[in-house]
Amino acid sequence: MLGLSLNKLKLLKRYANPFDMVHDGVMGMNQRNISYISRYNKRSLYPLVDNKLMTKHIAVEHMVNTPKLIGAIRDQHDIGNILEILGDHREFCIKPAQGSGGKGIMVIKDRNDADGHFIKSSGEEVSLHDIDRHLTNILAGLFSLGGRPDIALIEELIHFDNVFSGFSYDGVPDTRVIVFKGFPIMCMMRLSTSASDGKANLHQGAVGVGICVRTGRAVRAVQFNEPVEFHPDTDRKLSELCVPHWRQVLTLASSCYEMSGLGYIGTDIVLDRDKGPMLLELNARPGLAIQICNNAGLLPRLRLIEALTKKHRLSIPERVAFSMEHFGVWNDEPAHN
Numbered sequence: 001m002l003g004l005s006l007n008k009l010k011l012l013k014r015y016a017n018p019f020d021m022v023h024d025g026v027m028g029m030n031q032r033n034i035s036y037i038s039r040y041n042k043r044s045l046y047p048l049v050d051n052k053l054m055t056k057h058i059a060v061e062h063m064v065n066t067p068k069l070i071g072a073i074r075d076q077h078d079i080g081n082i083l084e085i086l087g088d089h090r091e092f093c094i095k096p097a098q099g100s101g102g103k104g105i106m107v108i109k110d111r112n113d114a115d116g117h118f119i120k121s122s123g124e125e126v127s128l129h130d131i132d133r134h135l136t137n138i139l140a141g142l143f144s145l146g147g148r149p150d151i152a153l154i155e156e157l158i159h160f161d162n163v164f165s166g167f168s169y170d171g172v173p174d175t176r177v178i179v180f181k182g183f184p185i186m187c188m189m190r191l192s193t194s195a196s197d198g199k200a201n202l203h204q205g206a207v208g209v210g211i212c213v214r215t216g217r218a219v220r221a222v223q224f225n226e227p228v229e230f231h232p233d234t235d236r237k238l239s240e241l242c243v244p245h246w247r248q249v250l251t252l253a254s255s256c257y258e259m260s261g262l263g264y265i266g267t268d269i270v271l272d273r274d275k276g277p278m279l280l281e282l283n284a285r286p287g288l289a290i291q292i293c294n295n296a297g298l299l300p301r302l303r304l305i306e307a308l309t310k311k312h313r314l315s316i317p318e319r320v321a322f323s324m325e326h327f328g329v330w331n332d333e334p335a336h337n
Contacts, residue, residue: 025297027288036302040181040263041284048260049282053097053151059279062259065252066279067093067272073152079135082128085154093158094134096143097151102199104143106134107157121170121198158278161271163244166236167191170198175211175249175269178286178298181309182257182316184250184323185301187211188293189241193223194233202289207231209241210294214328216246220295249277250320256282258316294329301327 027036048054059066070092071085072078078085086092090111096104107121117125135152137143144150160172167173171192178186188208192198195205202208207228210219221228221238230237243249253267256279266286269277291297304326314322 025299025301026291027298027302029288031299032288033285036180036264037285041265042261045261046284049262049265049284050145051097051151052095052099052281053153055279055282056153058259062255064255064259064279065275065277067158068156070154070156072097072154073135073139076136076139079132079139082131082135089156091157093155094131094138095153095155096138097153098144098148099138099150100145101204102201104134104138105199106131109157158270158280159273161244161273163242164271166234167231167238167241168200169193169231169233171196171200172270174200174280175243175271176286176290177250177253177267177269178290179253179257179265179267180302180305181263182254182314183305183319184213184253185305185327186290186294186296186298187213187250188290189218189243191231191238193231195223202287207238208289208293209238210290210296211241211243212329213250214324215330215332216243216249217330217332218242219329220293222293225289225292243271245271245276247320247324250323251316252277252279254316254319254323 048058053072056066056069070087070089073082073085091109093108094106099105108118109121110119111117112119112125117127118131119125138150138152141147141149158172160168164173168191173189173191175187175189177184188210190200190202191207191209192200193205193207197204200206205224207221207223209221211217212219218239218241223232228238249269249271252269256265256267257263260282262282262284264284264286266283268280268283270280272278288298308322
């Protein structure tokens with residue numbers, strides 16, 4: 001009986017007390033959907049973020065830095081022109097315009113001039129026929145939301161900054177910034193692992209690292225909702241993670257409010273070693289696991305912004321400065337290099 005009771009106690013310790021979660025301002029899915037997504041995000045604007053091609057168009061219009069579009073495959077006839085569309089590009093990324101969770105993404109790192117094959121990021125060689133079939137699957141909606149017919153995007157490849165070496169496994173690490181009414185309020189970095197198959201998806205086993213809004217430094221790291229100290233594949237100490245050009249990252253995220261017109265969004269930003277921070281995509285329904293990564297609730301920050309914006313209208317630099325001052329964990333200067 002005593003052993004059974006001890007086991008129950010151990011099990012209970014793994015789960016948070018609902019009253020403690022309310023006290024800490026942790027936001028649940030229903031509250032997110034009703035009080036923030038439905039209230040601050042017009043449904044008519046959803047296509048701007050659900051469709052990556054439309055996101056890219058508005059990003060270019062607002063001079064927001066984003067990976068360059070090589071071409072778009074809209075119908076089966078276009079697939080026959082794939083080599084002409086690629087031109088001299090030896091490395092590129094193919095993705096569905098309406099995909100989610102990293103599904104349908106093919107990353108090509110080089111070409112084999114001897115046989116005309118393409119070399120994937122994993123080292124596997126694929127033929128032109130394999131690429132044609134992948135494009136056909138994208139057009140058929142195999143990877144899109146709701147299985148709807150889709151468009152295949154071909155983008156220039158991102159070369160992630162060497163400062164992240166050892167922090168990610170066979171994939172590009174990205175920074176998720178929750179932006180509310182133009183204020184970056186909470187951040188995390190998603191690091192791919194072998195368990196996540198090289199994708200920065202927390203539900204598939206990627207590591208989520210909470211990032212201090214003031215400094216860009218790591219706050220806490222989790223995998224499968226459990227705290228971790230080292231990257232499971234590279235053994236790199238995760239507390240050493242620090243995002244360079246941090247103020248630029250927050251400025252880019254903040255500017256997406258004016259760009260999209262959406263009040264509550266998740267911005268996914270990558271750091272290219274040559275081009276700096278770049279917007280990868282937007283999400284009108286960002287998940288809530290970012291609270292676990294930061295060991296903090298979203299609600300106190302959201303309510304502070306709601307109270308502030310009733311009285312004041314701030315510029316992008318002012319919004320970034322406010323967030324860095326009020327939502328930081330560490331007190332040192334933000335990372336620049």
